[in-house]
C-alpha cells in the first residue's frame with residue numbers, strides 16, 4: 580500500500596532512522612522550508628539493569644519533523660519505538676543528545692477504548708477543554724473544527740460504542756486537536772484496526788496535520804508502528 584506520507588523506516592533498530600524527504604532539485608525556486616516542530620539530535624537513552632549493566636535502548640538517534648507533516652517510524656517489536664515517544668513527551672530524560680518539540684504536545688494511544696471516555700463523540704472531544712476556561716460557543720467551535728479535520732463531524736451525536744475502532748481513533752485525535760496541540764504522538768494506532776480502518780486512520784491523520792481547519796496553525800505528527 581503506498582503511504583501518502585514521508586516516513587522513516589527502521590528495519591533493525593531505531594537508531595538507524597533514515598530521513599526520507601525528497602530534495603527539491605532547484606532550491607533557488609523552492610519556498611522556504613516549513614519550521615521544524617520536532618527535532619532530535621543524537622538522542623540516546625539507556626537504562627541500568629538489575630545486574631548493574633548499562634542497557635542502551637536508543638542510540639544516536641537524529642530526526643527532524645517539520646510542522647504540517649506526519650512522519651512514521653516503523654520497526655520490529657522491542658526496537659525502541661515507545662521509548663522514543665516517551666523521550667519526546669518528556670516522560671523519559673535522554674541519556675545523551677538534545678531535543679526540541681513544540682508544545683502543547685498530545686499522546687494518542689493504541690487502544691482507543693482507553694482514551695475515549697464520554698458517551699457521545701461531541702462530548703468526548705469537548706471533555707479535555709474543561710481546563711481552558713472557554714465559553715460554550717468557543718467549545719462548540721473547537722469541537723466542530725477538530726471533528727471536521729478528521730472527517731467525523733457528521734458523527735457528533737453518535738454514541739461512542741457504535742463507532743468502529745478506526746473512528747474511535749479519529750475521535751481521540753480530534754480531542755488532541757481541539758486542545759490546540761502542536762505535536763501529536765501516535766502510538767501504534769493500527770494495532771486493533773482492520774485493514775480498512777488502518778488506511779482510513781492514516782489518511783485522516785495525515786489530512787488533519789496538513790489542514791489548517793483547526794485554527795491551531797500547523798500540527799506535526801510522529802506515528803510509531805510495528806512491522807514484522
Ligand SMILES: Nc1ncnc2c1ncn2[C@@H]1O[C@H](COP(=O)(O)OP(=O)(O)OP(=O)(O)O)[C@@H](O)[C@H]1O
Pocket residue numbers: 626634636654655656657658659660661662663805
Ligand atoms: N526500563 C527498562 N528497563 C529495561 N529494559 C527496558 C526498559 N524500557 C524498555 N526496555 C527495553 O527496551 C526495548 C525497547 O522497548 P520499547 O517498549 O521502546 O520497544 P517498542 O519498539 O515500542 O516495542 P513494541 O513494538 O513491542 O511496543 C525492549 O527490549 C524493552 O524490553
